[in-house]
Amino acid sequence: MVFSTPIFFFYFLVITLLAYYLVPRKLRNPVLLLSSLFFYWWGEGIYVLIMFLSTAIDYTHGLLVERCKARGNLRGAKLAVASSIIFNLALLGFFKYWNFLAGSFAALGLDFMPVIQYIRLPFLDPIPFHLPIGISFYTFQTMSYTIDVYRGDTRAQRNILNFGTFVTLFPQLIAGPIIKYKDLGDQIDQRACTSEKFASGVQIFMVGLGKKLLLANNVGMLWDAYKAMAPADLTVAGAWLGVLAFTFQIYFDFSGYSDMAIGLGRMLGFEFLPNFNYPYISRSITEFWRRWHISLSTWFREYLYIPLGGNRCSRPRWMFNLFVVWAATGIWHGASWNYLLWGLYFFALLMIEKFFLLDKLQRAPALVCRIYTLFLVMVSWTIFALEDFGHLGAYLKVMFGLGGVPLADPAFGYYLRSYAPILIIAAIASTPLGASLYRRLSRRGQEAACTVLVIAGLVVCTAYLVASTYNPFLYFRF
């Protein structure tokens, strides 16, 4: 189930909130656990077993690590952590990367890995093999748990229902943010549900819903139009317009989901850390990655970069560490070579910035820095958006005027005129301008503005939600 569907918004959310607040306090976690399992099962069917498996395995590993440590058996603790990491990585590797690797090897003429189409389990019909939604997020979350217990950053969870609630928590289950157990463990055991928290959750959720339905989906149609064009039909200006649309689409889609997750979390009494901080106003790529998908960057920092030695080592080793982190970041985004390329593209840019460009950028005018950053980020999104290298190469050529196509055509004019208002709104919404204007209002002013915006948001988002399911069957189309 995804948030931006009528069944989630008007059925699942209503019933879940109702049940959550009607049952006695100590039953709230079981209600959350049940509704989260339902949420996952609804869209993924039998794959919900992964939730049970993940919960059971990481729960026992957490306890094991703690017990070993309490008895001074460091080797046992290490083994337990390693076993938990191996399990989670195997889960991720199997579902996300097996067929990708099998296909890649097969392309080289090595077919020792069979392509999996069905999973066959005893007593069950063959299960069609696909990527279980959110697996990249929840395997990272559960992995952080045993590591944190090992490091002594948190205590192991003794109540398996509470631990299951952490693993399956529906607001962030399928699209993040990646929440570390040490940030959430105390809240799982005990949290305050106040009307202030609920109301701020409503605000953040509505911002997220608006980002997704009104901005991301909207500019997404523009990108779809350009993505579908054969390279020979593109124009230079059109190719850039298409990438600009994708630049906004991915930001508002992703940060919209994060906002919805954070908002839903608050409605249920949880505080999640923010995941995006206006990345498109960054003045360098280094800064961009401090503002983009913060929960992923910090995860890789804490659980990969620093364990590898971070920057407290020789320069070649440090570069190697960064290389590993960025290759992993790239391939984490999807099982396809273009994502790896995308990660390494950022590795290269960050190296260049760290070695000499960052000082210069600090002295340059802000506007120059922002244009520099946005330009490189847009190029990166081209790599990200086009999985087929042939298409990607042709598209990049057109962008840089090497495609032998015209600068612009009437269709470009049409798209620019049609989408200019929404692109301008998206550009403004990418900056903290709105938030700072809102902060300057008086308390009454804020309340009035908030009321109007929430009502308008509910009405307009519902219109777009319903329209997305509008599907006229006209007798002339079959």
Added chain:
Amino acid sequence: MSKKFSIFLSALFCAFIGGMLLVSCILPDVDFSQLENRKLQELPKLTLRSVREGEFMEDAEAYAADHIAGRDLWVALQAWCERLTGKQENNGVYFGAQETLLNRLEEPDRDKLSKNMEYLDRLCSDVDADVYFGLIPSSAAIWSDRLPAGAPTANEKAVIDQLYRSTRAETVDLYGALDAHKGEDIYYRTDHHWTSLGAYYGYTALMDAMGLEAVPLDSLTPVTVTEDFNGTSFSTSGVRWLPPDSIQTYIPGDGLKVTRYPDGSPVDSPLYVDSYLKVKDKYSYFLGGVQPLCTIETGLEDAPKILLVRDSYSDSLAPFLTKNFSEIHLWDLRWNNTSLQTYIAEHDINDVVVLYSISNYVGDTKQVLLTR
């Protein structure tokens, strides 16, 4: 945020989503959406099998979406929002000049079309009758001056010319006939079909191709049968701010024997079905809409017999043909799997016209039936 305001805001949010759920559940279920011209999803049955195969979840999601309170109003509001943010299209329908909605045509798949041409050529060689081929351009092509500037749509003239060059069938210059009268109301503004006037010009093009005499337009009297027609483009686009179309007929419907075969067995029927004027789908006034086969006997002696391999455009063309033919057979490949070639031979058909609107033709998957 003050305590009072946060309670208010929380209540507002919960009241809205809870209220929507409540109203959607209380309102009686509507089975059929006139606007979308389709059956709405029924409340799915909970069975072990439907759940295991995920069918239950899909249907339940469709049910939730189909039966949301005020569905048609939300759709209209979305189209309004698109218009207010400067969009000039919604769902593939352009908001054109002169209060006209125009359907975009995607660039067709040329390989598939050349396959269709082979089927057509086989029909030409397999039957005794003369075979004609006509493609009707869409309003977006003929009224391209009404499109928003630069709006992308396939080059229909080029597609038609290419197909016409590659066929053995006699071709009918519908594009030229319609283009010559582009200043007149030859298409509906809110529907993708041609009007009866447009169909008349199509008829003259067909008569030209066949070497027959078309009845002159000034000998016919137009009769307006409704002024409240909101067509398919109205439905698809969600656009609710345009005035409705009117439907006219030029040929009286009496003195003809019309037989419909909605389920394979014959039913006597009028040329114009009045009951459709009371519902949303008013274009089906012509001959009663989609059907596998329909025949019209005109009582004209010594006149030839014609068979149209049809789509819905033929329904408003057929009345004019009653002036030149003794029998008119309308055959729909999409709903009729019986042998077309046997039927042509058995009924001594003189002329066969494969007549499609271009938007239907490029999407049609049943052309192979021409060869059976």
